[in-house]
Amino acid sequence: MDAPMPKQISNPTDRPAYATDAALAAHFGVNKATIWGWVKRNGFPAPVKLSPQMTRWRWADVAAWEAAQTAAA
Structure with a gap:
């Protein structure tokens, strides 16, 4: 079962252009497998x-996806 989408945790201006699966997991509060x-x-x-x-x-792609999830909710 997939975890529910949590709120954004970190500040987008403090990020590099690319993220690892570990960084994304930390950002969303889930594990890498999720x-x-x-x-x-x-x-x-x-x-x-x-x-x-x-x-x-790409953080920009993740941010766009995250915004779309928020808008759909």
Whole structure:
């Protein structure tokens, strides 16, 4: 079962351009597996492969998704 969407926790101006799954998990107050589950089932933004061993999310994409979730609620 997926966790409910919590409120935004951190200040967007303090973020780098890209986020790890751990950073997203901390931001939303969930575990990393939940982030990957949201990608598969909830329309969460797809990660970007920056190199063969580096997968990240654009904070701008996450913020847009988060705003859409808030607007839909």
